[in-house]
Amino acid sequence: KRKIAVMTSGGDSPGMNSAVRAVVRAGIYYGCDVYAVYEGYEGLLQGGDLLRKMEWQDVRGWLSEGGTLIGTARCMGFKERKGRKQAAANLITQGIDALVVCGGDGSLTGADLFRSEWPSLVEELVNDGVFTAERVEPYRNLKIVGLVGSIDNDMSGTDSTIGAYSALERICEMVDYIDATAKSHSRAFVVEVMGRHCGWLALMAGIATGADYIFIPERAAPAGEWQAELKKVCQAHRDKGRRNNTVIVAEGALDNNLKSITAEEVKDALVDLGLDTKITTLGHVQRGGTAVAHDRWLATLQGVDAVKAILEMTPETPSPLIGILENKIIRVPLMESVKLTKSVATAIESQDFDKAISLRDTEFIE
Numbered sequence: 386k387r388k389i390a391v392m393t394s395g396g397d398s399p400g401m402n403s404a405v406r407a408v409v410r411a412g413i414y415y416g417c418d419v420y421a422v423y424e425g426y427e428g429l430l431q432g433g434d435l436l437r438k439m440e441w442q443d444v445r446g447w448l449s450e451g452g453t454l455i456g457t458a459r460c461m462g463f464k465e466r467k468g469r470k471q472a473a474a475n476l477i478t479q480g481i482d483a484l485v486v487c488g489g490d491g492s493l494t495g496a497d498l499f500r501s502e503w504p505s506l507v508e509e510l511v512n513d514g515v516f517t518a519e520r521v522e523p524y525r526n527l528k529i530v531g532l533v534g535s536i537d538n539d540m541s542g543t544d545s546t547i548g549a550y551s552a553l554e555r556i557c558e559m560v561d562y563i564d565a566t567a568k569s570h571s572r573a574f575v576v577e578v579m580g581r582h583c584g585w586l587a588l589m590a591g592i593a594t595g596a597d598y599i600f601i602p603e604r605a606a607p608a609g610e611w612q613a614e615l616k617k618v619c620q621a622h623r624d625k626g627r628r629n630n631t632v633i634v635a636e637g638a639l640d641n642n643l644k645s646i647t648a649e650e651v652k653d654a655l656v657d658l659g660l661d662t663k664i665t666t667l668g669h670v671q672r673g674g675t676a677v678a679h680d681r682w683l684a685t686l687q688g689v690d691a692v693k694a695i696l697e698m699t700p701e702t703p704s705p706l707i708g709i710l711e712n713k714i715i716r717v718p719l720m721e722s723v724k725l726t727k728s729v730a731t732a733i734e735s736q737d738f739d740k741a742i743s744l745r746d747t748e749f750i751e
C-alpha cells in the first residue's frame with residue numbers, strides 16, 4: 386500500500402489544518418496510508434511517535450481549527466545533511482516515500498533539496514549497513530509536493546497562499562475597531578502589520594479599510610521626503626472633514642535607501658503635524674484564529690490535488706507546487722516559483738520596483 390506523509394512547516398497559517406485534513410482524507414480515499422509528521426522537520430528527524438498514521442476520523446472538525454494541530458518548528462538539524470539522512474532513514478523505516486509539505490518558501494526549498502539528495506542518502510544508508518539493498522529498493526525516489534501555507538502571500542506563481550485572506554480579514558477587523566476609537570478622539574493611528582518582505586497584507590488592508598496612507602516594501606518611499614508627503618495627504622483628508630487618520634505600515638516597509646521605515650518614524654511625522662498619534666502593532670493576532678472560508682476551500686482543493694499529484698508523479702517530474710491561478714487550482718514547478726520569489730527581493734534591493742511587482746505576479750500556465 387502506498388504511504389504518504391503530510392507536514393506543516395515554518396510559521397503557522399490559518400487553513401493549514403484544512404490542508405492536512407484534505408491530504409489525509411484524499412489519501413485514504415485513493416487507497417493510501419497517510420501519516421502526519423508532527424512538529425515540522427523536527428518530526429522527520431526524530432521519527433517514532435512524531436510520525437503518526439492518521440485515520441479518517443482523526444481529522445474530524447479540523448476545518449474550523451486555527452493554527453496547525455500537528456505542530457510546526459524551526460529545525461536546525463534538517464539544515465544539515467546528517468539530519469536529512471536520519472530523516473530518510475525514519476521515512477524508509479515506515480515505508481513512506483512521498484511527502485506533502487505545507488509551508489513557506491524556505492520550508493519548500495528544504496523539501497526539494499531533500500528530494501534531490503534522497504537517492505544518495507539511501508545509498509549511504511545501505512553502505513552504512515542501516516538497510517539492505519533489497520529493503521530500500523522500493524524507496525529509491527522521494528516524491529515531494531508543496532502547498533504554500535503563509536499569511537504573507539509572498540509566493541510568486543500563485544494568486545494566494547493558504548492563510549493570507551484570513552490574516553487580511555483579521556487586520557481589517559482590527560483596523561475597524563481602531564478607527565472607531567480614533568474617530569471618537571480625533572486621533573491618528575499607525576498600524577504595523579506583518580508580511581515579512583511582502584506588502585500584500587498592508588496594501589490590501591489599506592484599500593479595504595480606506596487608510597490614509599500605506600507603506601510597503603515594493604514601493605519604497607523617497608528618503609527624507611516621505612514625511613512631507615504623508616503630512617500633506619493626512620492634512621488634506623482632515624480638511625475634507627475626516628476625524629481620524631490611519632496609516633498602515635508593512636513590517637518590511639523601506640525607503641529608497643533600503644532603510645526600514647518604522648512605525649515610530651511615521652508617528653513622529655504625524656505628531657509633527659499636530660496630531661494626537663498612537664501606534665498599534667497587530668502582531669500574532671493576525672496569524673492566529675480560525676481560517677476564513679477562502680482559505681478553507683483553497684487548502685481543501687489543494688490538499689486533494691497534492692495527493693493526485695503524488696500518485697501521478699514519476700521520478701523525473703519536477704516537484705510541483707499546488708497553486709491557484711484565476712480561481713483554478715494549478716501545478717507549477719516548485720523551484721521555479723521559489724526562484725521567482727527570491728528574485729523579487731533582488732529587484733527590490735536594486736530599486737527596480739516595477740520589476741519586483743511584475744515578478745511577484747508572474748504566472749505559469751501548465
Ligand code: F6P
Nearest residue numbers: 396535536537579580581636672
Ligand atoms: O511568515 C509569517 C510571519 O508571520 C511574518 O509575517 C512575520 O514576519 C513572521 O512570520 C514572524 O515570525 P515569528 O512568529 O517567528 O515571530
